[in-house]
Structures are given as structure tokens and as C-alpha cells.
Amino acid sequence: MIETLPDIPRFVTxxxxxxxxxxYIxxxxxxxxRGxxxxxxxxxxxxxxxxHKVAGTLPQPFWVLGMTTAFATMLTLIVVTTRISLLDAGYVAARAFVLAELLASLEWQLRTFYFDAGAEIWSPGAVxxxxxxxxxxxxxxxxLERxxxxxEWPPEIGPRTLAIAGSITVITFALSNLSFATKQTPFSGTLPAEVFYIRxxxxxxGYIALYAQHEQLRKQRADAELAALNSVVVAQHQQYLQSRNAIDTANRTWHDLKHQLAVVRAELDPQRRSAYLNDLEASVTAYSATYDTxxxxxxxxxTTKAQYCLAHQITFTCVxxxxxxxxxxxxxxATILGNALDNAIENVQFLADPEQRVVRVxxxxxxxxxxxxxxxxxxxTLHYEGDELRTRKTDADRHGLGLKSIRHTVKKYGGEVMVTSANNWFKLSVLVPAAADQL
Structure with a gap:
């Protein structure tokens, strides 16, 4: 049957x-x-x-081999021109192959409908x-694919996703070309018009199935990322509650100081008085970094971050x-501040010179x-994964979401997040519209 139908010219394919x-590239x-x-x-x-010029001269039994080689050529082109893994390239090549089959088939179906089978392929209307x-x-x-x-970053496809995409591609290709191979099946067409229509x-x-597969993959990733972001928010809120308790403890400590100072004033022995003062100084050092904004x-x-910086020889200033x-x-x-300060403190902790361990807010x-x-x-030196900064902490699954979590939260208020670096200073800027009653 393949001999009786005007098939798509090889150069068009x-x-x-x-x-x-x-x-896709x-x-x-x-x-x-660019060059x-x-x-x-x-x-x-x-x-x-x-x-395709060579494949067009081969006998029909070698047709599948020729198309397999064509797919391999597409895969090679994607591999050498993009910064993605072989798994990702295979996934993209499968989608590109089905898209190519759809384009060529659609154009050829329209051509055979509007023009005679023997019409010149280079006629103005056909072109x-x-x-x-x-x-x-x-x-x-x-x-759609954009x-x-x-x-900026690869799709990071797993073996299972690639296997599903490959199966869809093979099934699509087999069924769409079945009528050209044989008419002795329930799924083969017999008339030229229906053969082209079936293909x-x-x-x-097949293209819709691959598109829907990737939509589902994106949804799964978005759900997983949202769950991770929510866990970060909960953790930051718990940190705030702990900080609030720490401040309450500090306030009680300052209240108790009045009574302790009375004891020091009443002490006549200079050595014992000095010992009392040293004990008092040691007890209040941890609470010296408190804020009332x-x-x-x-x-x-x-207060919590300042106390941490004090304990780790980090200069922390805030206005x-x-x-x-x-x-x-x-x-x-808590999400914005906690993540921003965690990122800043994380970076300066790795500096060997204590004079360079500076965080400003x-x-x-x-x-x-x-x-x-x-x-x-x-x-x-900044470390990136795609367009996101990469954490240096071992708990990368959670901490790597810091900047993304900030952006996600700020977006709720119609704000913007900007990241810049110059002269060894890393700057994270957040702009949020002020409340109407504060303008």
C-alpha cells in the first residue's frame, strides 16, 4: 500500500x-x-x-532503521547544543520527534487535499x-513549550518519566504509520484521505499526551515545592515563638538585676563585690543584643540572630x-527575615577572618x-543552581529554598526581591508596598 500513496518527501521530513x-533548543x-x-x-x-536522502533509497524493510537513525540525529543535535543531561535530551528529543511527525503529516494532508497528487512540489501555492x-x-x-x-536550568527528567515519554512516542509513531506498512489490521486505513487523516x-x-504528561510533572513538582516552602514557614514561625520566649526571659532577667544590684551595693568587701559584678556581667552578656523596633x-x-552572631564572633548591625x-x-x-538572616549568617560563618564576618540590616x-x-x-564566590543560590549547609533540601521562599512570600504583598553583589558585598533587597495608612 505504501507504493500507492504519495508519501511525504524526505527533505520535508x-x-x-x-x-x-x-x-526545543x-x-x-x-x-x-552564538557562532x-x-x-x-x-x-x-x-x-x-x-x-533522509540516503534513507529514501533503501528498501522498505529498512524504513524503521532509517527513522531510528533520524531520531538519533535529533538527539545528537540537542545534546551538542544544550546544557542538559542525556536523560533530559532523550526526553526532549522524543517530544521534538512527535512534533516533527505532526507538522509534516498535517502539512502533507493539507497539500494532498488542496493540490493534485502529481502537482509540482515547488509550485507557489504548495510552498x-x-x-x-x-x-x-x-x-x-x-x-506552549516555553x-x-x-x-536557565535543565528539566531534570528521571528514568521513569523518560520511559513513559518514550513509550508514548513509539506507540504514536507506530500507529500513525501503520496504514503505510500494511492494511491488514483493524487500525489501518484503506483510502488515501483516511490514511492521512489517521496519521x-x-x-x-501523541503530542497532546506528551504535553499532558509534562503538565502533570510540573504540577507534582509545584506541589512538592509548595509543601517544602510551607515547612520552611512553619519552622520560621516556631523560631519566632522561641525568640519571643527568649525575650521574655531577658526581660525577667533585667527585672531581677535591680535586686541583685542592691546586694552588690550592700557588699563592703571589694573582692566579693568584684566577684558579684563579674557574675552579673556574665549573666547579662547573652541578653545585651536586644531590640525594640x-x-x-x-x-x-x-534579638535571636544578634545573640547568635555575638556567640560566633559575627558583627551584626541593624537600623x-x-x-x-x-x-x-x-x-x-518571620519567613522573610528568618531566611534572609540565615543566608547572610551562613555566608559569613565560613570566613576565616573575624573582621570580615559582618552582617548589616x-x-x-x-x-x-x-x-x-x-x-x-x-x-x-557565589554558588548557583539554575538561577537560585545554592546553600552551603548539609540540609540543602530545606535551606536551598530560602531565597525562593522569600520571593514566594514577598509576591503575596505585590513586592519585589533583588539580589546584587559588588566588591565582596552580597545585597538582598526587598521592596514591599507600604500600608495605605502609612503613606
Whole structure:
């Protein structure tokens, strides 16, 4: 039956595969500079055209081998042009292969409908139809896939996800081309129109299935990330409660000092009086880093962090107007401050010189906004995972979400988070619209 139907020209299939690879390569992190990238893409086009030209001369039993080699060529092009793993590249190549099959099949179905089977393939009408079909199809695919992938980090696909995508691709390819191999099955078409229709419909279903698979994967990841963020928020709130208790303890200690000082004044022996004073000094040192900014949540967190810095030879300075933060809910404020200060303290702790262990905090009103700035000295080396800073702590699963958790929380209030670094100073800036009654 394959001899009786006008099949898609090989060079059209090669162009569809190359352009489909290009759609996915555009939405993935690139490996080379622009010059090398263009050279590799052109080399990939040449390889695909040559491969399909040779494959077109082979007997029908070698047709599957030719298409398998074409898939391998697509996979190679994706591997050499993007910064993703082989698993990720296989997953992307499967999606690109099905997209190429869909584009080529749709265009050829439209061509055989509007033009005679023997019409010149380079006629203006046929070329115009090809350009329009591919332009619209590729544009739609690019807009859809741009939501799924990022030019900054790889998709990080696991073996199970790859196996499912591979199975969908194989089944789609087999069913869509079944009528060209044999008509002796319940799923084969007999008339040219229905054969082309079946192929296009099956390819479309395959693409939709792969798209839905990735949507489900994104949802699972988003749910897992949200659960992790919630655990961070709960942990920060617990930390705030502990800090509040610590401040209450400090207040009671200062109250008791009045009675203890009376004992010191009554002591006539200079040596015993000196010993009493030394004991008092030691007992209040831990409570010397206390704050009264006008916001009890801010006071609790700053006090706890300042005491930690004092114990670890970290210079901690803070100028804060706590009353400006009244719009932010206590748990959200604990999340922002706790994560920002944890990140800053984490970085300076690794510095060998105590003079460089400096953390500065500033919270103030700036026009219609409340500005929170967290500065810390660092060694000049920042570690990234994608566009997120990577923690140096061993508990990376939780602490690695710090900056992301801050962004997630600030976004609730219509604010922005900015990260900059210059001259060995790391700056985390948060801008949140002030409450209406504070303007």
C-alpha cells in the first residue's frame, strides 16, 4: 500500500525534524556561544538532509532503521547544543520527534487535499501552504513549550518519566504509520484521505499526551515545592515563638538585676563585690543584643540572630523601623527575615577572618514602599543552581529554598526581591508596598 500513496518527501521530513529540534533548543540552556551554535545547527540540518536522502533509497524493510537513525540525529543535535543531561535530551528529543511527525503529516494532508497528487512540489501555492503550516505550527509549539522549559536550568527528567515519554512516542509513531506498512489490521486505513487523516490525528494525540504528561510533572513538582516552602514557614514561625520566649526571659532577667544590684551595693568587701559584678556581667552578656523596633516579631527575630552572631564572633548591625512592617503578617515576616538572616549568617560563618564576618540590616520607609536590605560580606564566590543560590549547609533540601521562599512570600504583598553583589558585598533587597495608612 505504501507504493500507492504519495508519501511525504524526505527533505520535508528532514526540515520538520530540524525545525522541531530548534523549537526545543530555543527554550533550553545553550552550551556554546552564538557562532558555534549557528554552526552546529547548520551542521545538524545538513546531516538530517543527507540522512533522509540516503534513507529514501533503501528498501522498505529498512524504513524503521532509517527513522531510528533520524531520531538519533535529533538527539545528537540537542545534546551538542544544550546544557542538559542525556536523560533530559532523550526526553526532549522524543517530544521534538512527535512534533516533527505532526507538522509534516498535517502539512502533507493539507497539500494532498488542496493540490493534485502529481502537482509540482515547488509550485507557489504548495510552498506558501508549507510556509504557513510550519510557521503557525512552530509558533504555537514554541509558545506552549516555553511554559514547560527554561533557558536557565535543565528539566531534570528521571528514568521513569523518560520511559513513559518514550513509550508514548513509539506507540504514536507506530500507529500513525501503520496504514503505510500494511492494511491488514483493524487500525489501518484503506483510502488515501483516511490514511492521512489517521496519521495526523494519531500524531496530534501523541503530542497532546506528551504535553499532558509534562503538565502533570510540573504540577507534582509545584506541589512538592509548595509543601517544602510551607515547612520552611512553619519552622520560621516556631523560631519566632522561641525568640519571643527568649525575650521574655531577658526581660525577667533585667527585672531581677535591680535586686541583685542592691546586694552588690550592700557588699563592703571589694573582692566579693568584684566577684558579684563579674557574675552579673556574665549573666547579662547573652541578653545585651536586644531590640525594640516597634514590631514584636521583628524584635524577637533580630534579638535571636544578634545573640547568635555575638556567640560566633559575627558583627551584626541593624537600623530598623519596625512600625513600617505592620502590613506584613507575623508568619510571613518571620519567613522573610528568618531566611534572609540565615543566608547572610551562613555566608559569613565560613570566613576565616573575624573582621570580615559582618552582617548589616536596614528596614525603613522609602516613599510608598518599605525597603528591607540585608548585606553581608562574602568571599567573592557565589554558588548557583539554575538561577537560585545554592546553600552551603548539609540540609540543602530545606535551606536551598530560602531565597525562593522569600520571593514566594514577598509576591503575596505585590513586592519585589533583588539580589546584587559588588566588591565582596552580597545585597538582598526587598521592596514591599507600604500600608495605605502609612503613606
Amino acid at each position: 528532514a526540515l520538520a525534524e530540524w525545525l522541531s529540534c530548534g523549537v 530555543m527554550v533550553l540552556p545553550k552550551r556554546q556561544g 558555534w551554535f549557528v554552526a552546529l545547527m547548520l551542521a545538524g540540518l545538513g546531516a538530517m538532509l543527507a540522512l 506558501g501552504l508549507w510556509l504557513m503550516t510550519y510557521a503557525v505550527g512552530l509558533a504555537i509549539a514554541y509558545l 511554559r514547560h522549559f527554561s533557558t 495526523t490525528l494519531v500524531d496530534l494525540c 516597634g514590631n514584636p516579631v521583628l524584635d524577637a527575630i533580630l 530598623a523601623d519596625g512600625s513600617a512592617l505592620g502590613r506584613i503578617q507575623p508568619m510571613d515576616l 536596614s528596614i525603613s520607609r522609602v516613599g510608598a514602599f518599605v525597603a528591607l536590605q540585608f548585606d553581608n560580606y562574602f568571599d567573592g
